[in-house]
Amino acid sequence: MIGDVLYGKADIALASFFITSERQAVGDFTLPYYNSGRIFAMKRTASRTSSVWGFIGPFQKELWATILLTALAVGLFQGVANLATKDM
Incomplete structure (x- = not known):
């Protein structure tokens, strides 16, 4: 093997x-x-180079864009939900 x-x-x-x-x-x-x-x-x-951003390489740009947009949407939703419950 x-x-x-x-x-x-x-x-x-x-x-x-x-x-x-x-x-x-x-x-x-x-x-x-x-x-x-x-x-x-x-x-x-042959060469083993490490990078702080090495975790980005395995995934395509579309996936990272989806993750970023999802995080922004969840943050926006959470902010609106917090403001809506503050008024009650």
Whole structure:
């Protein structure tokens, strides 16, 4: 399985196997929070750069626009609801 990920035949591998130093040299592994015997592995990329805005990349612009508009609509609705109940 690790070979499939390494040579591009698979994007990820999910199975029960030991994390060895040889496997760690070619792939990234999740840290266990519960020892079920299962791990998640992905091919290691050549460069690992971190960015504060890295969370934006996985989603399309349309989704972010929808999230922003929804947040604004909820805020507007909440503000109007607060003003309406203040007068009562």
